[in-house]
Amino acid sequence: MKYIVVLGDGMADEPLEAIGGKTPLEYADTPAMDAMSKKAEIGLVHTIPEGMTPGSDTANLSVLGYDPKIYYSGRSPLEALSIGVDMKPDDVALRCNIVTITEEDKPYEEQRIMDHSSGEISTADAKILLDAVTSELADEIYQFYLGTSYRHCLIWAKGSVVPLTPPHDVLTQVIGQYLPQDEKLRCMQKRSYEILKNHPVNLERKAKGLNPANSFWFWGAGTRPALSSFEEKYHKKGVMISAVDLLKGIAAGAGMHNISVEGANGGLHTNYEGKAQAAVDALTRDGYDFAYIHVEAPDEMGHQGSVERKVQAIEYLDERVIQYVKERMDASGEDYRMMILPDHPTPICVRTHTGNPVPYMLYDSTKLQNNTWNYNEKEAGASGNVIAHGYELMEYLFAR
Known part of the structure; x- marks a missing residue:
């Protein structure tokens, strides 16, 4: 059978x-x-x-x-396993979506999230954008890993399992109240927007009528699973x-x-x-x-x-x-x-x-x-x- x-x-x-x-x-x-x-x-x-x-x-x-x-033990540790990340017992994994938020003339906190998948962006385009942000933000504590399409991974060494909101739960809503309470994570999200909003990949996407992939969004924190x-x-x-x-x-x-x-x-x-x-x-x-x-x-x-x-x-x-x-x-x-x-x-x-x-x-x-x-x-x-x-x-x- x-x-x-x-x-x-x-x-x-x-x-x-x-x-x-x-x-x-x-x-x-x-x-x-x-x-x-x-x-x-x-x-x-x-x-x-x-x-x-x-x-x-x-x-x-x-x-x-x-x-x-x-x-x-959290969503992101399961995803980390799939891309070969060798998590240490005190590591915390987070999902790192590349999302679309509005590009209004307002502070980051007053923007709205419009698309949790950036128009189902290709992995090839996502890699370029991930590299652009992580070249500035990654260090010995925060390491980024490429996943598939809009779905990527952040490993936070000796991190904390902090409460975070999935982006698909707050579509079209003002993002301020849903940003990470952890100051470093919140600052990385805001900085990712500054790096990505005028990136050549996104300028080309907008010219083609596609949603720009203009911000990181962290969620799904968890520790190493044991299945x-x-x-x-x-x-x-x-x-x-x-x-x-x-x-x-x-x-x-x-x-x-x-x-x-x-x-x-x-x-x-x-x-x-x-x-x-x-x-x-x-x-x-x-x-x-x-x-x-x-x-x-x-x-x-x-x-x-x-x-x-x-x-x-x-x-x-x-x-x-x-x-x-x-x-x-x-x-x-x-x-x-x-x-x-x-x-x-x-x-x-x-x-x-x-x-x-x-x-x-x-x-x-x-x-x-x-x-x-x-x-x-x-x-x-x-x-x-x-x-x-x-x-x-x-x-x-x-x-x-």
Whole structure:
């Protein structure tokens, strides 16, 4: 038996008047998921433990079987693992986004944050801007590391786990009250704006109508994590397929193998088929038991507040990942179970994460059911199936 998780990051949502009172998942044309759901179990799962902040870090730890209340030590340390940072026990890692803030004739504190991803800036452009800032700000205490697209890492030697606000939680808001209380971090953010606002890369971006990547934004502080081995925990050899450093870091910490797919970038136009094929190859050719396919696009489109693009991301996931994997696994002759779910909702109406339960589907090629439902939030809720703790999902997938 082979096992697959297809995770559409932030795919769950709330009903929207703009699409007839449906959610994007309910409204999207998803023939592969809807056909599978009629032969599968659907229901709701609580991926965010009560009292914890809803995020891809806590939620994906949970989906992979790690209780966040035990294993979570901050988001950025997981990302640091993925890019090979050897954190010391007294180091603190912080996410360093390169964001877009308004360039009004006002003090930095009175600007507004407009885009947490700087228009999904390329890693090549981001490197130039990161280098420009860190050549001035980096020292033996503060070291910067390149990540992917807008997502980068700051290691603070002998630092403190200070409270910091995620940029996607304060989109369009005046930033003053959300700046770091730590004086050095706040000063570095302000200085980054001065260095970047007229940088040639940003002048060129603005000339092309693109959002400038004009400020650093620090958040997600944490200490070195200590995850137990996924293979020892579940006796399954697992592989992670994601473009996002956070997921790669969780996999690295859990001893899973990361597969990098050319053209996979975490955006709407990622290499969906490449991810799907990498999973099939890992399971049918390379001896792996478990593949986790993570697709970031629905979450990014939720943060952007775009109903049209979020629907498109879900439809791409359905056609170019789920249908692709199912057809090739069926053709391989391997028995398999496939679980499909979001990690958390990213509702268009708020443009950030919420902690509501999410719909899951569990399809078993050896135990086909006979149901009438489609896969979406409404029908998953009506099914009556509820998994109270997301960290129970892996046991459920493997033992069912």
